[in-house]
Amino acid sequence: MIYYIRGILSEYTEEGIVVEAGGVGYSLIVPTTVLSELPSPGEEVRLYTYFQVAEDMQKLYGFLTREERETFLLLIKVNGIGPKLAVSVLSAISVEELRIAVITGDVKTLSRAPGLGKKTAEKMILELKDKFDAAKVVEAVAGKSGDAPVVVTDAFTEAVAALQSLGYSSSEALKAVRAVPAEDDWTVDEILQAAFQKLALF
Numbered sequence: 001m002i003y004y005i006r007g008i009l010s011e012y013t014e015e016g017i018v019v020e021a022g023g024v025g026y027s028l029i030v031p032t033t034v035l036s037e038l039p040s041p042g043e044e045v046r047l048y049t050y051f052q053v054a055e056d057m058q059k060l061y062g063f064l065t066r067e068e069r070e071t072f073l074l075l076i077k078v079n080g081i082g083p084k085l086a087v088s089v090l091s092a093i094s095v096e097e098l099r100i101a102v103i104t105g106d107v108k109t110l111s112r113a114p115g116l117g118k119k120t121a122e123k124m125i126l127e128l129k130d131k132f133d134a135a136k137v138v139e140a141v142a143g144k145s146g147d148a149p150v151v152v153t154d155a156f157t158e159a160v161a162a163l164q165s166l167g168y169s170s171s172e173a174l175k176a177v178r179a180v181p182a183e184d185d186w187t188v189d190e191i192l193q194a195a196f197q198k199l200a201l202f
Contacts, residue, residue, distance in 0.1 A: 002060065006046040009038060016062065019045060028062035029083075031090040037064055052083050061087065071095045078127045080120050089113040099132045100174055101125075104160050109169065159191040168199075 005028070007021030016030040017038065028047060030038075038045060047062035048069040061083060063069040068090065075086035089098065092113040101109040102125050110121035156177060163173035173195075180194040 002049050002051050004046055004048045005060075005062070006044065009041050009043055009045045011041055019047065019062075026060060028060050029087060030062045031068075031087050033091060033094060034062065034064050034068070050083070059083065067095055071098065074128055074131055075124070078120075078124050080123060081116075085113075085115050085120075088115050102128045103132055103157070104164060104173065105129075106164060106169065155186060155188045155191055158188045159195060162188065162192055163195065163199075172199075 005019050005021050005026055007019045007026070010018040010020045010025055012018075012035070013027065016028045016035070018025045018027050020026075028049070030047070034047075047064065048066055049063070050061040050069060050072060052059040052061065061072065063072060072083075072086050072090060075081050075089060076083055081089075089110070093101070093109065097109060100106070105125050107118055107121045107125065110116060110124060111118055116124075159177050160173045163176060168176070176195040176198045177191060179198045180191055
């Protein structure tokens with residue numbers, strides 16, 4: 001198994017890039033989110049990889065982080081999602097957005113990925129919901145934005161879902177709820193009441 005490749009970014013191709021390592025040019029398919037983070041040709045890169053072997057083809061996929069690769073591996077385990085569609089998903093939605101959408105059941109956000117229909121998005125949510133730790137995802141988002149730590153409870157998750165049912169996106173709902181300095185014994189109604197006040201300020 002090829003875990004990662006480190007070498008010189010040789011060129012960009014229609015599907016991705018070519019990395020020269022040890023005198024060999026490796027063609028890698030990468031999400032567009034990865035392309036936007038890569039340096040100019042001639043500079044060194046390191047990409048975590050997935051090697052697909054089928055009867056009539058062999059393909060190598062590349063990712064900048066272990067997190068991206070692990071998310072890709074989870075996606076291709078979902079029935080109806082192959083490597084090509086998984087790359088499409090990661091090209092349209094960041095790993096962070098995907099995890100939030102799965103946790104909150106946001107089919108609309110997931111369906112932004114070309115080729116991913118509503119039924120497959122619902123299946124993704126069903127099969128991956130238990131794979132992501134809601135508390136860790138929220139803490140990671142809060143950490144990036146500089147917000148205070150958030151108490152994540154069943155009431156917290158239900159409050160996010162309630163806001164989504166009212167038409168807010170998963171990111172808007174999560175932003176409002178995690179901005180609430182809720183205690184772990186707060187009810188859904190208490191969290192929602194405070195979240196509505198936060199939404200009025202956004």
